Amino acid sequence: MKPNKLTEGSNMMWTSSRMILPEHREAMLRALHEEKRRERPIFDEQFAEQIGRFLAETHRTKTPVNLRMFDPFDDVRVIGIIERLDTLNRRFMVDGEWFRVADIVELGMDTE
Template sequence: MSTNKLTPGSNMLCESSRMILPEDKEAMLRAQHEEKRKSRPEIDGQLTEQISRFLVETHRAKQPVNLRMFDEFEDVRVVGVIERLDLRSGRFMVDGEWFGMADILELGFAPRE
């Protein structure tokens, strides 16, 4: 009859409970975070012009927008009325926060409240 026992010098305990140094754990988490990073899609000049026209028209009409925005790590939506529009610097404001026009991936209207 055989039994499994831990004997001095055995690796069984080490294999079942590994110790990770805090700096190694941090490096591992950073690497996992970087794996999720998305790259920015290319936007052609025609689409840039359409985005500009859409923003100008919805800003003038105070029409709420629903925009899908680029972010390296998560899906971001901007929903609301464009309060300010700065075409020279390529940015717009919704709910007091500035966003870059170059980050817009998808245009849409939001229902009026």
Template sequence: MRKKLEGNGLWESSRMMLPEHKVAINEHEAVLRRRQRVELDEQEWEHVARSVTESLQQRQQIKLRLFHPIEELTVIGIVDRVDQLKGRFMVDGEWFPIGDIEGAVIEE
């Protein structure tokens, strides 16, 4: 009962929504939340390339932000291999596409 007086309670307890309408709203909201790819400029790419190389050659831990349509995706670890031909890199035994990288930081 108390909920009616808090937050959005008055409106959530009094509305009339068809379940099918709610589903449509939630699907639409999910589409709106889809993330767009971040386009990196030349300078940012250079920074990413330098960080990845540093991690690969000096066994430094790196934190990479990757594109994912829904989630916030971060890969943390040491770059083991870089496969320029297939456009991918390996961190802790797992391959990731180089094109998905949105940012990189070498962890101290």
């Protein structure tokens, strides 16, 4: 009798990845994606005031900014000149797109 290739005398391994259902694969990929989710940082009032002063000054002087924004999965940057400030709704516009002030995690000026 020949040895069974899956169990005896063979280096072959039967892996579950060859038999996974598409629904299970999607659930597994979603779970892996969620593991990479970042938590929103919490800043003190002093940083919030610094952000307000920075946005007002760079808007007034038309100085290009390079802001790192919160995103749970990616490194997102807003680079450009602040066109409009909406202090009531705590948002600003760069290149025709609105961004929330609360999403700013790092301030910088565009040096390029």
